[in-house]
Amino acid sequence: MRIGQLARRSGVSVRALRYYEEQRLLESARTSGGQRDYPDEALERVQLIQDLFAAGLSSRTVVELLPCVSTGVATPAMLDQLITERDRITVRIQDLTRAKAKLGRVIENVTAANVAQD
Amino acid sequence: MRIGQLARRSGVSVRALRYYEEQRLLESARTSGGQRDYPDEALERVQLIQDLFAAGLSSRTVVELLPCVSTGVATPAMLDQLITERDRITVRIQDLTRAKAKLGRVIENVTAANVAQD
DNA sequence: CCTGAACCTGACGTCGACGTGAGGTGTGAG
DNA sequence: CTCACACCTCACGTCGACGTCAGGTTCAGG
Structure with a gap:
């Protein structure tokens, strides 16, 4: 190919x-x-x-x-690296989940305000 | 300050x-x-x-x-933007979750192989 | 008044995963 | 053979969130 x-x-x-x-x-x-x-x-x-x-x-x-x-x-060092990267991803997912929740609350707020205005 | x-x-x-x-x-x-x-x-x-x-x-x-x-x-445009960004985060979380699972499987594989070798 | 720490405004450097353009070559259909 | 298109190798450009250096100013304690 x-x-x-x-x-x-x-x-x-x-x-x-x-x-x-x-x-x-x-x-x-x-x-x-x-x-x-x-x-x-x-x-x-x-x-x-x-x-x-x-x-x-x-x-x-x-x-x-x-x-x-x-x-x-894998060598032990490679295994360490693998685990480190997986942990990094885990933390990243937590961060994103929090940020998503925060945006979600903002969206609810805004939507509620707009509905109240109608 | x-x-x-x-x-x-x-x-x-x-x-x-x-x-x-x-x-x-x-x-x-x-x-x-x-x-x-x-x-x-x-x-x-x-x-x-x-x-x-x-x-x-x-x-x-x-x-x-x-x-x-x-x-x-928020204006309607801002609300759209908010929702778009939240959706982007959702997709990103899904990607990361898949990648994490993939790494997890690799780690299991490697660990199993190492244990078998002992 | 003096001094050292903290602050100021430019302005150029960085890093990673490519995009992009130049100038030339390989490939396959007709 | 020709022509178009896909491919090749440099090599410089990009973008975003700052880092870093230069050269000067402000602030607070003694």
Whole structure:
């Protein structure tokens, strides 16, 4: 599969895929002409990378954790890192939940005021 | 209250407070010498700003919503905006929850493998 | 009056995940 | 062979929330 097709299938830009390779998050074979040629598994890989980015991990962290995420084998340091990141996400979810509640109260307030005005 | 004290109390940097003023998120009176002088309510205001930033809102969005968040009065457009932002947070929480579950599974996998090795 | 800490206004630097443009090459249909 | 389109490699630009440095001013205690 060439880069354009992988981009369309995964929903990320061509530029992003090249960036992933530059950051050693994603490998590619090359055709005789020097063009990237991806195996089908690359699609899952890209989606995994996107998930980890969406979770707020940096590319540096992702490149460290990708091996054990795909192989299931980890050093103690990697396990620590995994747990640290999960905890970070937990805290982030708590923050967002509080913020959401706060916005919810504002919305209720405003709605009540508007209804009262009608 | 001067800027240093507000910074210490709120936990944000002096630079951040000046930035908030530059973005019209926070006002200050000035002493005869030109130094910023904050009322006590500024503390809550700063914490509110931080909460909204933590929720992923941009300063542009915050400056638009701050009036109705503090006064409880909103135009229909502001109400729309509020609801849009709350929905964004909801989606974000879902994403993070999925990512957390994924990391959790990886951690289980790795832990199981390590225990099996012992 | 003096001094050191705290404050002031510019204005440039940072970081990460790409966007974008330049200038050139590979690929496949007709 | 040609043509269009997809692809290639630099390499600079972007955006947001500040960090940081320079060069000067204000404030409070002694």
